Amino acid sequence: MFVESLSLVNFRNHSEAEFQFEAGVNCIVGKNGSGKTNVLDAVHYLSMCRSYLNPTDKQNIRFNEQFFVIQGCWMKDEQPFNLYCGVKAGSKKVFKKNKKEYNRLADHIGHFPVVMISPYDTDLISEGSEVRRRWMDGIISQFDHEYLSDLQRYNKVLDQRNALLKLQFENGFFERESIEIWDEQLIKYGTAIHNKRVSFIDAFIPLFQHYYKWISQEQESVSLNYESKLSETDFRTLIQQAYPKDMRVHYTSVGIHKDDITFLLEGLPIKRFGSQGQQKSFLIALRLAQFDWLKERLNQTPILLLDDIFDKLDNLRVAQLMELVSKNTFGQVLVTDTDEIRVSAIFETIQVKPKMIIFNSELV
Numbered sequence: 584m585f586v587e588s589l590s591l592v593n594f595r596n597h598s599e600a601e602f603q604f605e606a607g608v609n610c611i612v613g614k615n616g617s618g619k620t621n622v623l624d625a626v627h628y629l630s631m632c633r634s635y636l637n638p639t640d641k642q643n644i645r646f647n648e649q650f651f652v653i654q655g656c657w658m659k660d661e662q663p664f665n666l667y668c669g670v671k672a673g674s675k676k677v678f679k680k681n682k683k684e685y686n687r688l689a690d691h692i693g694h695f696p697v698v699m700i701s702p703y704d705t706d707l708i709s710e711g712s713e714v715r716r717r718w719m720d721g722i723i724s725q726f727d728h729e730y731l732s733d734l735q736r737y738n739k740v741l742d743q744r745n746a747l748l749k750l751q752f753e754n755g756f757f758e759r760e761s762i763e764i765w766d767e768q769l770i771k772y773g774t775a776i777h778n779k780r781v782s783f784i785d786a787f788i789p790l791f792q793h794y795y796k797w798i799s800q801e802q803e804s805v806s807l808n809y810e811s812k813l814s815e816t817d818f819r820t821l822i823q824q825a826y827p828k829d830m831r832v833h834y835t836s837v838g839i840h841k842d843d844i845t846f847l848l849e850g851l852p853i854k855r856f857g858s859q860g861q862q863k864s865f866l867i868a869l870r871l872a873q874f875d876w877l878k879e880r881l882n883q884t885p886i887l888l889l890d891d892i893f894d895k896l897d898n899l900r901v902a903q904l905m906e907l908v909s910k911n912t913f914g915q916v917l918v919t920d921t922d923e924i925r926v927s928a929i930f931e932t933i934q935v936k937p938k939m940i941i942f943n944s945e946l947v
């Protein structure tokens with residue numbers, strides 16, 4: 584599967600732009616701020632129905648414009664698929680496959696997979712638990728649509744339960760029976776989600792450890808620890824125990840919306856104890872494992888988007904990584920860099936001839 588062409592109108596800094604890609608390695612080269620990452624993000628949009636960089640659709644419209652359109656032609660099993668995403672200020676996002684609009688965006692997820700490796704991945708380590716939950720949910724949802732609907736239902740019920748807790752608090756009374764109405768559904772969806780998260784992390788760890796060892800060439804041990812109160816106590820007991828607290832804070836204080844994943848290096852949180860180099864290797868290993876995971880589950884090779892990887896690693900590591908991803912087991916790769924000479928030299932060392940797309944920022 585690969586993206587053959589892409590056209591952008593008013594998407595971030597691109598007023599109008601068209602790109603043709605090859606099925607193998609493609610290199611987008613241009614100055615800082617010329618819009619290379621935005622091209623990768625447009626590919627991400629057509630795959631995941633949302634931006635990798637900015638989850639608020641409207642903020643991706645070019646400044647002072649009213650809409651953006653991204654269109655792309657994907658080749659999958661030798662069939663072309665025309666994907667369309669349109670966002671207009673004040674209207675609902677429109678997403679189409681072969682001119683037919685989706686009723687539910689969830690139906691698109693998992694059919695045109697991509698994996699992005701980006702400098703913003705550091706958020707996975709440095710930011711709060713929500714970012715890590717979103718990462719895990721994003722992967723599981725691509726191959727398990729039941730998981731995605733359970734998650735959507737869970738979040739809906741959670742919002743309703745929280746709204747009721749708040750309303751009762753504002754009106755100065757507490758009526759447990761009316762809140763309990765929401766508990767059954769919360770327990771049902773929450774427990775199913777929790778079980779799937781446990782299985783995912785268990786199966787994902789060995790893949791991730793394999794890639795970490797490969798990229799770091801070090802012997803240090805790394806792991807992922809899924810943290811959830813539901814692993815110690817069943818959700819029903821937790822919810823009942825939490826009533827006094829929920830009443831006080833007027834929101835639901837236990838559940839899978841509080842889960843986290845700790846990234847471990849030698850058994851300690853990498854956030855506090857890992858060097859910058861170790862953190863970079865950790866994140867790349869996480870993404871490569873994600874790639875393998877999706878490829879196996881979806882029976883479809885994701886497109887690999889490598890943003891600014893050359894600034895992240897030393898030349899030797901970059902060459903090693905490029906050699907890996909240029910092999911047949913990886914499919915289409917889109918790479919960005921600022922330096923044409925550097926990027927050409929690296930690909931020459933590994934005897935790969937990428938398609939070069941050179942940005943002339945004046946055209947943007």
Ligand SMILES: Nc1ncnc2c1ncn2[C@@H]1O[C@H](COP(=O)(O)OP(=O)(O)OP(=O)(O)O)[C@@H](O)[C@H]1O
Nearest residue numbers: 595596615616617618619620621642643644645646
């Ligand atoms: N909504 C928007 N409208 C217009 N321009 C935007 C919008 N959002 C971002 N930009 C512009 O896009 C540019 C950044 O694009 P992008 O991150 O793709 O560049 P890049 O070529 O990847 O840069 P670098 O090499 O520094 O990573 C910035 O100039 C930014 O101001």
